[in-house]
Amino acid sequence: MAGKVVLYYFNGRGKMESIRWLLTVAGVEFDEVHLTARDQYLKLLKDGDLMFQQVPLVEIDGMKLVQTKAILNYIAEKHNLQGKDLKERVMINMYAEGLMDLMEMIMMLPFTPPDDLKSKLDNINTKAKERYLPVFEKALSGAQYLVGGKMSLADVELVECTLMLEEKFPDILSQFPNTKAFQNRMVNLPAIKKFLQPGSKRKPQPDEQYVKTVLEVFDMKMPILK
Known part of the structure; x- marks a missing residue:
């Protein structure tokens, strides 16, 4: 065992x-x-x-x-957090890898020289609002989860990522009501609420x-x- x-x-x-x-x-x-x-x-x-x-x-x-x-x-x-078939799985992985790209930019901030920090933050803010968050806002229109109506790896990464973004940019989700509603649902799940x-x-x-x-x-x- x-x-x-x-x-x-x-x-x-x-x-x-x-x-x-x-x-x-x-x-x-x-x-x-x-x-x-x-x-x-x-x-x-x-x-x-x-x-x-x-x-x-x-x-x-x-x-x-x-x-x-x-x-x-x-x-x-x-x-069982990876979809029901190959097509769902590839969608989940696309969302998850996009989220990881964004989170990796945030992860590198502590290792950034102070003189470069503002430009890095501005870049993350812009990319989050113009490249990444619109994707999830659209996917969550009328949907509880990103893929197949069931929680997946991508959903877990999305709630993690949105919380990371809000630590740096507290009002960043104000333009993305579907994503904010999704985050509110996720953080009230018992396991996540405890975490x-x-x-x-x-x-x-x-x-x-x-x-x-x-x-x-x-x-x-x-x-x-x-």
Whole structure:
């Protein structure tokens, strides 16, 4: 019998946060091993656990999985969050990958030199309102979920992404009433409502300590530390 799911990552959001969200919605309990020192990362490399020398790493069902999209797709398939057929699945994946593109821009903000921060924020705000949110606003017109009338990976990523956007731009959904109504429904689902409470395994916005730890573990130097 497989043991509890274990996540290997930093004590912060990054690319692991979408995995935490999906496991939570699927009702799967998980433990976390937080990377705080370079030696931990080097040991994972030495043990052959990181296929492409990258985290996230998720231990699940007797496997050690890497690559965020592969991990998300495995969990979604296992817990019936990936549509009923191939055509639904490809739509879900298109939405999910678009959301990941947007969230990755937000993830990089803590590693951005201060002089570049405003331009990066302006770029995210513009792209969110002109490229990404209109897609979801249209898909949610008269629909409870994005694909097939049933919750999927894409829906979980959308609520995560909209909350991230509102942290940076509090009024950004004012022009997108369908998306805001969707978010309101999702955050009131019992599993998500609990996940959003203090003391859950949801991570806060990245701070200087998170950035410092990531750079030390990967032995990187960034202009932000000047």
